[in-house]
Amino acid sequence: MDMSSTTMTIRVSADLKEKLDRLAVDTRRSRSFLAAEAVSAYVAKELAIVEGINEGLEDIRNGRTVSHGDAMSDLSSIIDVAERARS
Numbered sequence: 001m002d003m004s005s006t007t008m009t010i011r012v013s014a015d016l017k018e019k020l021d022r023l024a025v026d027t028r029r030s031r032s033f034l035a036a037e038a039v040s041a042y043v044a045k046e047l048a049i050v051e052g053i054n055e056g057l058e059d060i061r062n063g064r065t066v067s068h069g070d071a072m073s074d075l076s077s078i079i080d081v082a083e084r085a086r087s
Contacts, residue, residue: 010035
């Protein structure tokens with residue numbers, strides 16, 4: 001993992017900055033550390049969503065799809081099996 005870093009400037013509301021300041025004091029972490037952690041988590045989550053969408057679009061382009069009716073039929077069968085197993 002590349003541990004190098006770079007500086008980035010962002011604008012936030014005064015309210016958000018105050019909350020970040022309080023969190024920094026309470027966790028004994030720097031604002032910069034907390035902001036970097038938050039951005040990292042956000043980017044990872046959003047990137048996973050975008051990659052999932054792109055994979056789905058690729059599936060559509062390559063004809064890897066299932067009709068709604070077939071999918072619902074399969075789900076109904078799975079639910080029926082699970083309900084019988086619980087009985």
